[in-house]
Amino acid sequence: MNLAESQVVRDVESDDVVLTQIALSRSGRMMMAGTSSGSIRSIKFPLTVPGEWAEHQAHAGAVTKMRLSWDDQYLFSGGEDGSLCLFRVQDKEGRGLKRDRETQYAEEILITKSDLEEKNQVMTELKTRVEELKMENEYQLRLKDMNYNEKIKELTEKFMQEMETLKTKHQVLKTEKDKDEVRHTEYLSEIGSRHQRDQQELESMNNQKLMAEYEKYQELQAKAQKMQEDYERQLTFAEEAKEQAVSETTEYYEGQKAEMEARLKQIEEEKEHLQREHKETQRQMEEDADREILDVKNKYERRLRDEVEANMRLKGETGIMKKKFATLERERKEQKEEIQRLHGEESKLRSIIRSLEKDIVGLKKEIQERDETIQDKEKRIYDLKKKNQELEKFKFVLDYKIKELKKQIEPRETEIKAKEEQINEMEQELDQFHKKNQSLELRITELNQKLKASDKELRRERQRVHDTEAVCKRFQTDLHHTVGLIQEPKALKESVEQLYRKHVGDDKPELVRVDQDIQQEFGRQREHLERSVASLRKKLAKDSEIHRADNVRIMQENVTLIREINDLRKELKIARGQVHDFEVALTVAKKQGMGVSAAFPDRTGKSTSSLESADAVENTRIIEMQRNEIRRQRQRIEELESGAVRPG
Numbered sequence: 001m002n003l004a005e006s007q008v009v010r011d012v013e014s015d016d017v018v019l020t021q022i023a024l025s026r027s028g029r030m031m032m033a034g035t036s037s038g039s040i041r042s043i044k045f046p047l048t049v050p051g052e053w054a055e056h057q058a059h060a061g062a063v064t065k066m067r068l069s070w071d072d073q074y075l076f077s078g079g080e081d082g083s084l085c086l087f088r089v090q091d092k093e094g095r096g097l098k099r100d101r102e103t104q105y106a107e108e109i110l111i112t113k114s115d116l117e118e119k120n121q122v123m124t125e126l127k128t129r130v131e132e133l134k135m136e137n138e139y140q141l142r143l144k145d146m147n148y149n150e151k152i153k154e155l156t157e158k159f160m161q162e163m164e165t166l167k168t169k170h171q172v173l174k175t176e177k178d179k180d181e182v183r184h185t186e187y188l189s190e191i192g193s194r195h196q197r198d199q200q201e202l203e204s205m206n207n208q209k210l211m212a213e214y215e216k217y218q219e220l221q222a223k224a225q226k227m228q229e230d231y232e233r234q235l236t237f238a239e240e241a242k243e244q245a246v247s248e249t250t251e252y253y254e255g256q257k258a259e260m261e262a263r264l265k266q267i268e269e270e271k272e273h274l275q276r277e278h279k280e281t282q283r284q285m286e287e288d289a290d291r292e293i294l295d296v297k298n299k300y301e302r303r304l305r306d307e308v309e310a311n312m313r314l315k316g317e318t319g320i321m322k323k324k325f326a327t328l329e330r331e332r333k334e335q336k337e338e339i340q341r342l343h344g345e346e347s348k349l350r351s352i353i354r355s356l357e358k359d360i361v362g363l364k365k366e367i368q369e370r371d372e373t374i375q376d377k378e379k380r381i382y383d384l385k386k387k388n389q390e391l392e393k394f395k396f397v398l399d400y401k402i403k404e405l406k407k408q409i410e411p412r413e414t415e416i417k418a419k420e421e422q423i424n425e426m427e428q429e430l431d432q433f434h435k436k437n438q439s440l441e442l443r444i445t446e447l448n449q450k451l452k453a454s455d456k457e458l459r460r461e462r463q464r465v466h467d468t469e470a471v472c473k474r475f476q477t478d479l480h481h482t483v484g485l486i487q488e489p490k491a492l493k494e495s496v497e498q499l500y501r502k503h504v505g506d507d508k509p510e511l512v513r514v515d516q517d518i519q520q521e522f523g524r525q526r527e528h529l530e531r532s533v534a535s536l537r538k539k540l541a542k543d544s545e546i547h548r549a550d551n552v553r554i555m556q557e558n559v560t561l562i563r564e565i566n567d568l569r570k571e572l573k574i575a576r577g578q579v580h581d582f583e584v585a586l587t588v589a590k591k592q593g594m595g596v597s598a599a600f601p602d603r604t605g606k607s608t609s610s611l612e613s614a615d616a617v618e619n620t621r622i623i624e625m626q627r628n629e630i631r632r633q634r635q636r637i638e639e640l641e642s643g644a645v646r647p648g
Helices: 113-277 279-284 286-324 326-331 333-483 489-504 516-591 609-645
Strands: 002-004 007-010 019-024 030-035 039-044 053-057 063-068 074-079 084-088
Touching: 019 063, 030 063, 030 074, 039 063, 113 333, 113 609, 286 326, 286 333, 333 489, 333 516, 333 609
Parallel strands: none
Antiparallel strands: 002 007, 019 030, 030 039, 039 053, 063 074, 074 084
16 A cells, blocks of 8 residues: 555555565665565565565564665564574665665764763773782782792702712712722732632642542552452351341341331320320410421421431442442352342341431430420419419409499490480481471572562563653654644655654564553562562571571480490490400310319309319329320330340
């Protein structure tokens, strides 16, 4: 629709589409229109019948806002679908629209006096601050330079002192080195002279020894010839003596073997009997017995090794003898075989004699060691008797203390259980308080958010009211000017068009007048929310104080309970240690063969003469058994000595 002088000039149809927004280019050659379907039409202006336009689909909903840029190059549109579209405006040939004249920019910037004064103040403050910072930096740099110079001086002085000390040390070490070199050269010369002397002496001694050995060798050769002659004579006698000796030795050693086996069986039986009798005493003496066994074991192993080495040596000697007599065997094979047999028998007999002598020495040592152990055990038995008497004295007292501690522990355990239940209840109350606090905090945050939202809405409404009042004042002034031009229709028309362009065609949003009832309702709601927030803050403060007091009380109760529990645990540990000591004392008394009544006296404190007599009887019996064993070992040694003397 085109209007001119309050009359409709042209009526252009829009094809049953509602135009929601219209924007006219500054050049006046094109008009943009937004439709309810979301499309944008570029209409040729001035309008023609029928209308000419080009339609472009831009939005999914109706176009709500549409504006052209100041140079008519770009079109901005916004729709109900929440999207913003940007179009570049061109003619049919694809060229941008030409501007009638270029816009001139002002070289001046509009700013209020207060802002300018504030900026000047800020500039002056910043300048002063920069100068102060420069002064501070210069002062700090000077201080640092002074400190660094002092440190450098100190370091140089220290370095010079250290250099002087090192120089002195170097000179001292040099002098010591020279002295050591002189001493070393003198020592080397002395050692060289001594070595030459020793070498000469050794050469002379070796020559003398060689001469003596050569003379001995000649003498031994003569003796060997004589020995061969004597040996040939003795061979005949040795054959007969050998047969007799072999028969006698076999019978003798078989009898000794049987006797030894019987004695071993007897000793094993006695050993088992002694073990049965002395089980209680052996438990105390296990460590000493293990050590003695290990020592005896090591001794016998060493003896076995020595015997094996001796046998190996004897075997080597027999091999050498066999090699020596290999030359004689060619001449006299029969005599050599008999000689080898006799040598083997002699070596066996010698090894047996040596082993028996070693056994005798070992048995004597064992007897001495056992005598010493018997004395030590007698002393130990005496000490144990004293300890048993002391334990008997303390047993009654400790029994009484144990009973008292048990009586004290039972009510305290009940108290501990009750306190633990109280602690659990308090923890539950704490959890409930925490939950309440969390809910209150959430409620407070919600109310704060509501308050912030209401404050924002108030500010917006106030701004809108302020803007509407300003627009109304401007409109009133403009109307006042237009009313003054009522008698001039052309000027009035121009002023109305200017009013339209100024107040309707501008980018300012449409101002909606706020109703007074809505403002009053908003104020009431705000006051109600402020009151509710204040009451909730007071409640929160009270609850937090109560909660803190409860926490302090609970913490104090927990501390007292923990102290009581620790004291009770210490008392329990002491009581358990005392009970353990009594149990150890009882086991020791049982191991020594004493009963409970003997180990611990009655509460009345009667005499323990029966206990002492029983201990004395048992100790005397143990001593007699040890003496009998010593006698048996001595008899065995004498028999072995007599058996070793017989074959010689």
